[in-house]
Amino acid sequence: MSVALARPSFSERHAATLRQLRFYVWSFGRSPSSMLGLAIVSVFLLLAAFGPWIVPYPLDGAGAMNLGNRLKPPSAAHWFGTDEMGNDLFSRVVLATRTSLWVGLTIVGVATLVGVPLGIAAGYFGGVVRTVIMRVTDVFLSVPGIVLALAIVAALGPGILNGIVALSIVWWPGYVRLVEAKALALRNEPFVEAARSVGAGHARILALHILPNCTSPIIVKASMDMGLAILAAASLGFIGLGAKPPAPEWGAMISVARTYMPNWWWYAVFPGFAIYLTVLGFNLFGDGLRDILDPKSSRG
């Protein structure tokens, strides 16, 4: 005779986790601004993924020539109007989401990959390691990112790749600061001391105790920084040191459009609005995440 042992169901086994998740969803959904952020970010990601298949004039992304159609105001055929080459601005603005997405991902990715390990090392090991890492970080933080990036791009030469390199170089110190403070606080937590007292090695403590407890602020910062990195790259494009036309990039488009102001206003208005919405979306989303993941630090 077999006894059917009641195996706990999935929801029973993970009751605490599920409850936590439900709480996150509940508090996130309660905030209209967080939901707006989520919606904007979703639309942005969808456009970046499927842009080339949805836009009415996919070829205009690379910069086609259609001089008969140049600088037409917004109409049914061209929702955002056309630019000085006769390209459809709506298509170009949508296609530029892809550029922005990978620009943002690269900069934030490099910054976390460099900054987080350095921050953990500084906070956890302390002493000379910490002093050296933090002093170098402070030096980098003493110059606004956009200026240092400008200097680096000036040295490397203009172009979107150099822009990304420059922004990645200036972006990591923020993560060192963030993670160092957290790791420093965690180092003396009873559960870390307990792990150490039973003989756990540094690697084990770092991987099991320190890093997982740093992830919330890192996720929050990364989602905010996605927007800010996109904005910074667009700024370089605007100055004329980032992406070069006719590559579809919002900042560069506004840079060209500026010479066509004020009569051809739509040329500058729509790409700028796209930047604004994207950055806004990531900021609202990050704000919402912070409220639920890291409520104590929701200031500043």
Added chain:
Amino acid sequence: MLRFVLQRVALTGLMLFGLVCITFAVSNVAPSDPAALAAGPDATRDMVETIRREYGLDRPLPEQFVRYVTGLLQGDLGRSIVTTRPVVQDLARYFPATLELVLLSMTFGVLIGVPAGMLSAVLKNRAPDHATRFIAVSLVALPAFWFGILLQLLFSVHLEWLPTSGRLDVATPPPPPVTGMLLLDSALAGQWGTLGGALSHAVLPALVLSFPCLASILRVNRAEMIEVLSSDYIVAARAHGVSRLRIICVHALRNAMLPTLAIIGLRWGWMLGSTVLVETVFDWPGIGLYAVSSAIAGDFKPVMGVTLLIGLNFMIANLVVDLLYGVLDPRLRTAQ
């Protein structure tokens, strides 16, 4: 106290040296040849070589570094290829304009940010609070260069209320230079017409420049205010019959001052950096525009000069804020 000050000054010096190392490193990773650039496009190979020797660019890097640092110590930041003047002279010429802009922006940021943050906190989770918070996030997200263009379109082109760009109309007589800041100089000279003209030019760029700072001040004040309002001592003050208005204006405002000050210190250097964009849009002849036009010309001595100047500003601002903190916070005052 004196020890604390000396320590901080020494640390600032060390950081400045670190920054010098960075600018030197950046200058030397350049794939472009500074000697060829300095010689101009029509130079022969011999002329380039002469310049290379003259500037010491053929020497080993450590020697070049020592040269660079000794030059800096004597106030030598190199020479701008575009303006052909020494970079130091250019900076002295353009910095007052930027300083004026940043000071005006800070004023906007504090005057709007502090009351808006307080209001938001008092009306927490009601409609005005949601609106204010949304605007605050928006201000961070607005691309300064784009929003500047929109404001020009509205106020200068459409409504014709304000001038588009520059610091002063050609027709307006500039005030005798004292500080280099037109607003201050014209007020000192009593030239009120000029002051009005200068102000009408400065309002839009200063407003655009102030947005991120304004948003920060607003958010910090809101957060601090909410924390203060829910603190035990406010409960006690209420229990003792102190009025709500007085609690907000005296207790909470005083507590929110310190973090506001910290934001101003942090944002000082940051705003100097943002002038790179705002000055470009409004054609404001400050160090931001100087850096951008030099960078586009591939002339990076001026860019490095601007970088060092802004870094120096940031460090000094932090130093000042730290010292002010010591004066303003009674807890720290006795601790020292």
Added chain:
Amino acid sequence: MTPLLDIRGYRLAFDGFEGRAEVLDGIDLAVQPGETVGIVGETGCGKSVLARSIARLVEMPPGRVLGGSIAFEGQDVFAMDGRALARLRGHGVAMIFQDPMTYLNPVFSIGSQMVDVIRAHDRAEGRSMRARPAARTRAAELLAAVRLPEPDRLLDRYPHELSGGMRQRVLIAMALSGEPRMLVADEPTTALDVTIQAQVLRLIAELVATRGLTLLLISHDLGVIGALCRRVVVMYAGTVVEDADAGLLFDRPRHPYTRGLLAAVPDLARPDHRVAGIPGHIPNLLAPPGGCRFHPRCPLAIPRCAAEKPGLRDVDGRRVACHRAEEAA
């Protein structure tokens, strides 16, 4: 005689993620002028929220009054306008709190905080506000009245420069500044050292006696209550379970919870005596037990206790809320 404080059927809840927590479930309590009343109960029984409700200091939302009323000197507290409320706070009811550090603003000197409060009272009572120097003199008098040495110098110091006992005296001085009729003390000595506790308690007792104050003392410590109060109210999970003269209550408790509470006090005279705890936990107020909220932990519980909420009844010279109060003695 109309009671000074009259709380009737007061029900208060807090709304949160997990739903509505009914922290006060129908409180009935009347205090006559000159009485000294102690409220005792475990942490979380609602005694502090009740104290704050009297001066309308509970934030709404998240708080929410579900019913009942609180009247002070015959006036409904929740119907008061700003002016009446300002008079109530400090002049009618003055409060002192648990942790004197957090109840003083760290960035203002003692003097400026006291001057602020004194001038606020002037305004609330419709007098012309006295000038700062005059208010300062008054502040120094008050500090002297609570036995603080060198009051003039003390006025220029900041909260962090004072010891816990001194800070609590400053707060008591502030509470006295409005010449209140009733003093509500919420765990006034819990955060202090034992030796300082005795001094502060003696000070409160003396002030109550000399100024004819009505005292409402909230504490989880029966010793503190016994030292200062002639009447004791026992609260459990947001309800009043027993309300009696101190002597009667300590001698012959009627409610099973009161008996458990008294049995849990260690007796220093009889070190071999085993201290008895009350089995079980305080209930989850999001889903409180039906009927009598104490019944799951009660040794005398009968089926009726789970079905029907006992009201306060007069039994054996006191008020008690228990179906089996007659048998429990």
